[in-house]
Amino acid sequence: MPANDEHDIVPAHLAVKAMRDNGYKNAAYAIAELMDNAIQARASSVELLCGEKEVQLEKRSSNRIQKIAVLDNGSGMDEQVLRLALQFGNGTHLDPDDQDGIGKFGMGLPSSSMSQCKRVDVWSWQDGIQSALHTHLDLEAILNEEMASVPQPMQKPIPERWRRVGKTFGESGTLVVWSELDRVMWKTARAIIRNSERLIGRIYRRFLAEDRAHIRMHSFDLDKPEQGDGIDKFAQPNDPLYLMEDTSCPFEEPMFEEWGTHSIPISHRGEEHEVQVTFSVAKEEARSMPQAGAKDHGRHAAKNVGISVVRAERELEMDDSWVTNYDPRERWWGVEVEFPPALDDIFGVSNNKQAARNFHQLDVDSLKQDGETNQELKERLRDENDPSGPLLEVSKTIDRNLNVLRDHIKAQREGTRGAEQRHEESEAEERATEHTKQRQEEGHEGESDEEEDLSEEERKEEVKEGLEDSGLSEDTAEGLAAHVVESNLKYTFSETALPTSAPIFSVKRKGGVIIINLNTKHPGYDSLISALNEEEDESEEDLRDRLRRARVSLRLLLIAWARYEDEQQGEKRERVQDTRNDWGRIARQFMRKED
Structure with a gap:
């Protein structure tokens, strides 16, 4: 041809x-x-x-x-x-x-x-x-x-x-x-x-x-x-502003309320266009319950963190450049930026409609040249036909309102320190569960994921069985299994004496949950894990905060390994399990007390 x-x-x-x-x-x-x-x-x-x-x-x-x-x-x-x-x-x-x-x-x-x-x-x-x-x-x-x-x-x-x-x-x-x-x-x-x-x-x-x-x-x-x-x-509507009714969010009613809407005019190619920025914030009843972030509606909100960029009534992306990583309270606000197709060049819409490349948090100081005033900056960006110029006001509007929203969200939780302390005990598991869901969405599949579709009662029974096998009493295993499944946690910990002191932990998969058994026979248990779990004098707030962060970091380290192992297949999984044992032996050697 x-x-x-x-x-x-x-x-x-x-x-x-x-x-x-x-x-x-x-x-x-x-x-x-x-x-x-x-x-x-x-x-x-x-x-x-x-x-x-x-x-x-x-x-x-x-x-x-x-x-x-x-x-x-x-x-x-x-x-x-x-x-x-x-x-x-x-x-x-x-x-x-x-x-x-x-x-x-x-x-x-x-x-x-x-x-x-x-x-x-x-x-x-x-x-x-x-x-x-x-x-x-x-x-x-x-x-x-x-x-x-x-x-x-x-x-x-x-x-x-x-x-x-x-x-x-x-x-x-x-x-x-x-x-x-x-x-x-x-x-x-x-x-x-x-x-x-x-x-x-x-x-x-x-x-x-x-x-x-x-x-x-x-x-x-x-x-x-x-x-x-x-x-x-x-498919059900999934509204990141949480202002719609009858959506995929499991909360009984719209769990956010509108905070305000701002219309920002932008001139482009001789015509005037409007960019609409809408803000929303969680209602008090959505956050008042203990561990609200671990509830179904809290987990739903954690998957919609960022600014929803909408073109022609279709979302292009969730922009996370404004998000503070990692502050779990970021899930409790919503922002939507909507613009018409006539502003595609200004926003930098990609040809696959997955991003607005020019839209992000703009740092005015970094854009300024030496001694340049705000007005001079605007004029220069306009003369250079730089899309940052028209988007500066949009960025500033978002920054101003997010500062107020974050203060409001922080004030919602004042006086609930006791609930937050209880939340600390599951913080690592909650954060790892959220990151695992992200990995699943990216295509990383683990063997345990297949059992997530079991009924709640079947999952509880499976997890209870796994915990009992780890050495927990029936009552303790039943209570922990109920908490893990009802909180939709992907991971949980137990402590048991494994047959040998070589592995510092073992991994089981039950009911879609990964159970990490900490080996009480391993020298590292007494020198690190047990010490981190000890309660400190509450007046030593700085020390407590440091120990809390260390404890969470250790748990995330172990969870990361467990998830890595869970995602392996066939002979590679066996090699990884051997690597875990080898690592435990080396750690045993490094942590053994001198005679």
Whole structure:
């Protein structure tokens, strides 16, 4: 085919290979790109369909993801538009006058798809599914220079398995299917849906809350799609301001209240535009209970820390440059910054709609040149066409209000020192649990994670059994198991005399919880762990604070190792366990008291 054909993929195999690394954070963000196309096409219903097959692993069989599809009932595409949609850098919303919606760059379908898989097939129809047109991209064919242009769309029936599992086949619509999934970090449909649900609910929260779109998530067996025993649920709105009703947050009502809204005018290309900044703060009843951060609603808020940046009613990202790491109270405020597509250049919207690159906390002093006043700084930034200039007022507004919000949040908890002291005992486990959830969302799976889906009673019984095996009495084990499971903790500690003094700790996995047994026979127990657990005179506040931090740090160190071990597979896990024993022997030698 001639190199200058109007449908060529430009610049063919080398460009496509480079575009695989275009910055999609994970499969959930790439899936969201396909949903953008659906909502842009006025779809009222969108489905995420995850097809699995049972495969034989080293020691067991398990379901593994094979195909991912996004189905919608949008307006569909004709032959010309369908072919354009699979070209990198082309599309129907490239004109600046046609960029009021969530689409923009003409890169979404091919770039998101090729970032996760080697082949993407697309069916689209405008007069019933019998009229569906099909075309595809095949990475291997492109890299081998066997495919230099998007194949001509042809009428082709939609495969039976997709017609069986999809519920959104309307008069018009589109089905995008990914196969040969070589870059999807999550290996199961459960993990893909779990990690996509929170993100999708937050990105499209307004569309979901206002019933402008419904997003179904379904998993199924590719060989037996009619069984219908997989996951089947609808995404709920996930509002980081916690002002909406009927969201994924488990609190009975909106758990935040609005703190204030500020409209900031920005002039750009001769026109005036508004940036709206909305603040919210947790209600007192959401924080008044002991260990509120460890409750379901507190854990939910911990996953939405940062500033939600919204463009065309769609969230681009959660910007954490304003967040104080690590202060758990940061979960109790919310900020949303919304701007129109006309300000894309000012905010620096990335082509995959995952970030506003120019939007972050701005340090005025670092921007100033020697002796420059605030007014001179503004004028210089304006003359240099620097986007920092228009965003300075937005940044200052956020800084001012966050300072007030943080003081308010701190004052909410005055006089509750006793509750905070009790909270210290689980602080390491709570923090590690939150970081583990982040690792799970990034695609790191542990063996214990599979048991998190057991019922609460089943988990309590499993954890109790593990604690009793560690030497705890039945009553003590039962009480601790109930606390761990009801608080949604991933980790807990017990103290027991292991058969030998070599390991400083051992690791068990029960009911989705990792139990870390501290070995009372190890010399390190008496010289470090036991000493750190001793209560000090309350008048020695500085010493107590230092010991508390040391105790938390030690627990986090042990938890980090336990999680590392939990994530290993097969022979590597055995090698890691051997390493743990070797480490214990060396520590025993280093910590043994002199005769």
